[in-house]
Structures are given as structure tokens and as C-alpha cells.
Amino acid sequence: MLILPAGLAVAFLIGPLIGLLIVAPWAELPARLATPEVFAALRLSLWCATAATVLCLLLGVPLAWILARAEFPGRRVLRALVTLPLVLPPVVGGVALLLFLGRRGLVGEHLHTWFGVSIPFTVLAVVLAEAFVAMPFLVLSVEGALRGADRRFEEAAATLGASRRLVFRRITLPSVAPGVLAGAVLCWARALGEFGATITFAGSLPGETQTMPSAVYVALQTSPDDAVVLSLLLLTVCVLVLVSLRERWTGGLR
Amino acid sequence: MTRALFGLALGLCVLGSAGCGAVPGSVDGAAADRSSSGSPADGVPARQLTVFAAASLTEGFTELARRFEEANPGVSVRSSFAGSGTLVQQLEHGAPADVLATADVVTMDRAVEAGLTGTEPVVFATNRLQIAVPPDDPANVTRLADLAAPGNTIALCAVEVPCGAAAEEAFDRAGFEPAPDTREQDVKAVLTKVVLGEADAGLVYRTDVHSAGETVRGIDFTEADEVVNDYPIAVVADSPQARLAREFLDFARSETGHEVLADLGFGPP
Numbered sequence: 001m002l003i004l005p006a007g008l009a010v011a012f013l014i015g016p017l018i019g020l021l022i023v024a025p026w027a028e029l030p031a032r033l034a035t036p037e038v039f040a041a042l043r044l045s046l047w048c049a050t051a052a053t054v055l056c057l058l059l060g061v062p063l064a065w066i067l068a069r070a071e072f073p074g075r076r077v078l079r080a081l082v083t084l085p086l087v088l089p090p091v092v093g094g095v096a097l098l099l100f101l102g103r104r105g106l107v108g109e110h111l112h113t114w115f116g117v118s119i120p121f122t123v124l125a126v127v128l129a130e131a132f133v134a135m136p137f138l139v140l141s142v143e144g145a146l147r148g149a150d151r152r153f154e155e156a157a158a159t160l161g162a163s164r165r166l167v168f169r170r171i172t173l174p175s176v177a178p179g180v181l182a183g184a185v186l187c188w189a190r191a192l193g194e195f196g197a198t199i200t201f202a203g204s205l206p207g208e209t210q211t212m213p214s215a216v217y218v219a220l221q222t223s224p225d226d227a228v229v230l231s232l233l234l235l236t237v238c239v240l241v242l243v244s245l246r247e248r249w250t251g252g253l254r
Numbered sequence: 255m256t257r258a259l260f261g262l263a264l265g266l267c268v269l270g271s272a273g274c275g276a277v278p279g280s281v282d283g284a285a286a287d288r289s290s291s292g293s294p295a296d297g298v299p300a301r302q303l304t305v306f307a308a309a310s311l312t313e314g315f316t317e318l319a320r321r322f323e324e325a326n327p328g329v330s331v332r333s334s335f336a337g338s339g340t341l342v343q344q345l346e347h348g349a350p351a352d353v354l355a356t357a358d359v360v361t362m363d364r365a366v367e368a369g370l371t372g373t374e375p376v377v378f379a380t381n382r383l384q385i386a387v388p389p390d391d392p393a394n395v396t397r398l399a400d401l402a403a404p405g406n407t408i409a410l411c412a413v414e415v416p417c418g419a420a421a422e423e424a425f426d427r428a429g430f431e432p433a434p435d436t437r438e439q440d441v442k443a444v445l446t447k448v449v450l451g452e453a454d455a456g457l458v459y460r461t462d463v464h465s466a467g468e469t470v471r472g473i474d475f476t477e478a479d480e481v482v483n484d485y486p487i488a489v490v491a492d493s494p495q496a497r498l499a500r501e502f503l504d505f506a507r508s509e510t511g512h513e514v515l516a517d518l519g520f521g522p523p
Contacts, residue, residue, distance in 0.1 A: 103407075104451040120452045121407060121435040203409070203436025203447070210437075217439065221339030222414045224346075 017235065024232050025225050032229045037206055038215070042233065045212040048123065049191040052130035056138045056187050061180065064142035065172075079143075086136040093132055094200025101128070101201075125202035126209050130191035137190055138183040145179020146172075182245060189241045193234065303498050304350060305333045306341040308357035308416065308485070309440040310381065310458075313465045314518050315355070321514065322505050329498065337415045337440035338362075345370045345490060352499040355487040355506075357381070357441075357459075358416035362486040372493060373500070375486035378507045380521035382482055383420055384460040385473040386448045393454035398475040401455055402430050409444045409453035410434040416483060417441040421457045424477045445470070459483070464519040484523070 025032070032038070067079050085093055101108040101119050111117040119125050153175065157167045173180075195213035198204075204214040212234055219227035303322075307315045312335045319331035334341070338356040342365045345351060354371065355378070356362045362375045387395050393406045401408050402425075410432060411418030418437065425432050435453070438444045445462045447453040449469045463472030487506055489499040505511055512522060 098450060098452060102450060102452045118407065121409075199439070203438065204412070205434060205436050208435075218412055218414055220343055221337065221412075221439075224343070 020228060020231055020235065024228050028225070029229060029232075032226055033233065037210075038226075038230065038233075040207045041210050041212050041215040041230075044123070044126070044208075044210065045192055048126045048130055048211065049188050051127045052134055052191040053138075053184055053188040055127065055131045056135040056191075057180070057184060060135050060138040060183075060187075061142055064139045064146060065168075067139070068143045068146035082139060083136040085133050086140075090133055090194060090196030090198075091200055094129060094197035097125075097129060097132060097197065097201040101125075120201060121203045121205070121209060123202075123209060126198055126211060129197040129201045130194045133194050133197050134187040134190040138180075138187040141183025141186060142176060142180050145176035145183075148179075149175045185241055185245055189238055192237065301329050301495060301498055303329060303331045303352050303495050303502060305331060305353040305355070305502065306345065306349070306351040306490075307333060307335055307353075307355040308338045308341070309335050309442040310357050310417065310461055311335065311355055311485070312442065314379075314461070314515050314520060317514050317518075318506060318511060321510060322502055325505070326498075326501070331502070335442075339364075339415050340439070342368070342370065350494075351490045352493040352495045353487065353502055354490050355485060356416065357485055358419065358483050359486055360419065361416055362488065365488070370491055371488040372491040372496060373489040373503070375488040376503070376507065377484045377523040378487050378503075378511065379485040379515050379523060380482050381459045381461055381485065381519075382521070383417075383424055383457055383475075383478045384463050385455055385475060386445060386458045386463050386466070386470045387455045387473060388448060388451045389468065389471050391471060392451075395455040395473060397473075398424065398428050398477060399430060401425075401432050401434075401457065404433045406433075406454040407452070408432065408434045409436050409438060409447040409456035411441055411444055411457070412437040412439060415440055417444070417457070417459065420481050420483050424457070424475075424481045427477045427480055459519075461519040482521070485520075 063082065067075065067082075088096075098105060098120060100106050101111070103109065103112045103118050103120065108119060111119070119128065149172070154167050154171050157171050158164075162170070193213060194211075195217065198209075198211055199214055199217075202209045204210045204218070206215075210218075212230060216227050216230045216234070219230060305315060305319065315333055315335070319333055323329055323331055334351070336344075338358065338361040341354065341356070342361055345354065345365065346368055354362070354365060356365070359375075359377075362371075365371050366375065385395060385398065385401070387393070393400070393403075395401070395406065400406060401410075410421050413419060413422055417440070421432070436447065438447065441458050441462055444453075444456040445458050445466055448456040448458075449466055460472060463470055487503055489496055489503060493499050506515075507523075516522070
């Protein structure tokens with residue numbers, strides 16, 4: 001009885017991707033991929049997604065720990081607020097980033113007048129836009145892992161005289177490592193695919209700030225075949241990510 | 255100003271992200287209010303015309319659509335504004351539209367070659383480039399050459415879209431390479447970056463500077479007169495409203511149409 005709608009769901013989710021594979025100009029694939037523009041966009045995308053993930057780890061893991069372990073008023077509100085970028089349309093995220101960190105933004109204005117720093121249209125802007133959109137994935141994943149972790153080990157270590165810092169480093173972190181890893185990989189994939197916030201906040205300059213998704217979008221206007229090839233490349237990367245995660249990516253959110 | 259905008263954007267999103275997903279200017283609000291299914295009072299069956307027009311035509315065609323609706327009771331015009339290349343690509347993939355107006359002949363020719371047009375395209379307006387700077391002109395931009403200064407933050411259109419192609423030609427004639435910090439997907443995106451003060455200067459059309467009012471200042475440059483954009487318009491092949499689409503075409507090229515467009519800074523064909 002359920003097999004029909006389930007089959008439809010599979011067709012709906014997999015069909016478009018199969019279409020991409022069928023339409024792809026396989027014969028010209030190497031030639032189209034070997035252009036300096038594609039290479040530059042791919043390198044920038046991989047580099048920025050990785051940098052964004054590192055930034056998310058540095059800031060997101062402590063945040064997740066506070067959300068999971070600390071008791072303070074307004075914790076639920078804070079949790080809702082920091083996961084907002086997850087449901088926010090990315091373009092809106094980009095606009096908000098511009099109004100906050102742009103040269104005339106709330107904070108950006110002072111950065112510009114005091115330090116001469118201008119963030120929009122730079123590689124840093126790409127990283128920040130990606131981190132803004134991807135960090136909630138990591139925070140939720142790590143928070144879920146922390147909530148699921150067995151506190152007794154930490155308590156035992158504490159009674160044996162371990163300092164809080166030692167407990168965190170030797171007990172807490174290793175026990176939630178799978179969750180952190182899964183969150184990081186998801187976060188990386190989300191950052192890699194980020195388009196709306198990036199193009200709004202960082203713009204799109206081939207060879208400088210043009211990431212793969214922006215390149216796909218521009219290519220669609222002039223040479224759809226190129227767009228298909230670029231999409232295939234992104235698709236391959238995403239499949240590799242999912243395969244590497246196997247079932248684990250739901251584990252952190254259980 | 256920025257603070258207010260920021261609060262507004264955030265407030266909108268907290269209230270519900272439904273409002274955040276809306277693309278500004280994608281559908282003419284006045285047209286959206288009058289549902290196309292309801293018949294107007296005088297018993298004329300409601301007809302809906304879908305117009306795909308270049309981003310630089312946003313103000314002009316919004317006004318044209320309003321007047322066309324006034325002149326034709328029972329007709330509602332839906333307009334979709336985007337980069338010309340994006341529009342052609344959407345049509346290629348079967349987007350339903352009756353009229354296509356692009357910001358240059360090259361892009362329209364792509365549509366003709368792909369068999370997307372049902373009539374021979376005709377030029378209905380012209381446009382020229384202008385340098386747009388924030389009102390206080392923080393980088394002291396006075397001529398085209400200032401867009402090649404690496405110290406300035408410069409926004410240009412992507413070379414794939416008409417405004418970008420026109421900009422390239424202007425730079426070629428002037429004989430130097432620009433130093434852009436971003437290449438946007440359509441001319442309105444370039445304008446926005448200048449309005450927000452995030453770019454020191456951008457190359458847009460005169461009409462865009464006109465539409466931005468006090469928020470930007472336009473600077474003329476010599477090469478602009480040598481690079482004139484022709485705006486062609488055509489009925490889309492297989493348009494379900496072909497006759498109405500033709501009427502809209504004629505309306506755009508009528509005296510009224512020229513008046514509306516001239517008021518916004520467009521030149522005659």
C-alpha cells in the first residue's frame with residue numbers, strides 16, 4: 001500500500017539527478033573541466049568551505065556545549081536564534097550580513113573607519129557567508145551528541161580529581177567525537193553548496209570570489225552544458241560526502 | 255538608516271520567513287492584488303499577460319503594465335524582471351510567458367535562434383551607461399578610468415549579461431582594463447551595491463541612476479555615447495495570449511510608451 005508513494009518519492013528525489021547524468025556531455029567532460037575558470041572556482045569553493053568549517057568548529061562546539069550543558073534563563077530562545085540561519089532564506093542572510101558587516105553596516109562601518117578593513121567582496125566574505133549558513137548544522141549535531149553522551153564518565157573523572165578542562169579534553173570531546181565529525185562534514189557540504197548568501201555578501205568575481213554554485217548560475221545563462229558539467233562535479237563531491245558518513249549523519253541528531 | 259533596515263530585515267524574518275523568500279519586484283503588486291480569475295465588473299473575461307523583461311526595465315515596464323491595464327479592462331499584467339540571460343534560459347526550460355524584452359540584441363538573438371520568439375524582434379528603446387556612485391562619492395570617481403583603480407571597490411555586471419557586455423565595450427574603447435571587485439548577475443544588483451555604499455562605483459544604465467533617485471549620483475563619461483544598448487521586444491512563441499501580447503508590443507512602441515520610457519531616461523529607438 002505504501003510502496004506506490006514511496007516509489008514516487010524515490011523517483012522524485014533521484015530522477016532529476018539521473019537526468020543530470022544522462023544529459024551530461026560526457027565526451028567533452030575533461031575538456032570542459034580543465035579550464036582555468038572551473039579550476040579556480042573549484043579550488044576556491046573547497047578552500048572556503050574548509051575554512052568556514054574550521055571557523056564553525058572553533059565557535060560552534062563551545063556554543064553547542066553551552067546549549068547542552070549550561071542552565072541559564074533564555075537558553076531556549078538563544079537556541080532558536082542561533083539555529084535561525086538554518087531556515088532563513090540564504091539571500092536574506094546575505095543581506096543581513098551586508099547590513100551588519102558591510103562598509104556602512106552596524107559593525108562594518110567602525111571596522112572600516114578605525115582599521116580600514118572592508119569585508120564585502122573578499123574571500124573572507126565568502127567564508128563568513130558560508131559559516132553563517134552552515135554553523136547551525138554543526139551546533140545542532142554536536143549538541144545532540146552531548147545530550148546523548150553518558151555523563152557518568154565525566155562525573156567519575158571529576159571525583160578522581162581531574163580538572164574541568166582535563167575532563168572536557170579527555171572525556172567529553174572524545175565521547176562526542178563522532179557527532180562532531182558528522183556535524184563538521186554536513187557543515188562542510190552545506191558551506192560548499194552555499195549560493196544565496198555568498199553572492200549577496202561576497203559578490204561573484206571569477207578567479208577571486210566566484211564559488212562553484214555562482215559559476216553554475218552564470219554558466220546557465222550562456223552555456224548550459226558547462227553548467228551541467230559543474231553541477232556534476234558538485235554532485236560527485238556531495239555523494240562522496242554522504243558515502244563517507246554512511247548512516248552516521250543522523251546519529252548526532254538522534 | 256542602515257540600522258533601521260537591519261532591524262526591519264531581521265524583524266521580518268523573525269515574524270515568519272514567508273515574507274523573506276519573496277523576490278522583490280518579481281510580480282507587480284497592483285497586478286497581484288487583482289486576481290486573474292475574478293471577472294471585472296463590465297463582464298469582460300479576465301485575461302492575464304506575462305511579461306519577461308530585463309532588470310533595467312523594472313520601473314519602465316511596471317509603469318507601462320499599469321497603464322496597459324488601465325487601457326484594457328479585465329487584463330492583468332504579471333511582470334518578471336531578471337538578467338536578460340536568465341530570462342532566455344527560463345524560457346528555454348519552458349517558463350510560461352507572452353512577451354520578452356531584453357536589454358540587448360545579442361541576448362534576443364539567442365532567443366530567436368532557440369525558436370523562442372513568435373514575432374520578429376523590434377527595438378523599442380535605447381539606453382546608455384553611466385557611472386553610479388554613492389551621493390558623497392567617497393572615492394572621488396570622476397571618469398571611467400577611476401574604475402580601473404585597484405584601491406576602489408568597483409561593482410560591474412557579469413560579462414555574460416547585457417550591461418556587462420556594454421561595459422566591456424566601453425572599457426575597450428577607452429583602452430584599459432577595469433578592476434572590478436564583484437561581477438553581479440544583473441544591473442540592479444550592481445545598483446544595490448552602490449546604493450548600500452558597499453561599492454564606491456558601479457557601471458549601470460542611466461535609467462538605473464534615474465530610478466535610484468537621491469540614493470546615488472550619476473556621472474557621464476565620453477565613451478558612453480559610443481556604446482548604445484538597443485532594447486528589442488518580441489512575442490514569445492506559443493504564447494497563449496499572442497494577440498494581447500502583440501497589443502502590449504504596440505503599446506510599448508506607441509507615443510504613450512515612449513513618453514513613459516523617456517521620463518525614466520530611456521532614449522528613442
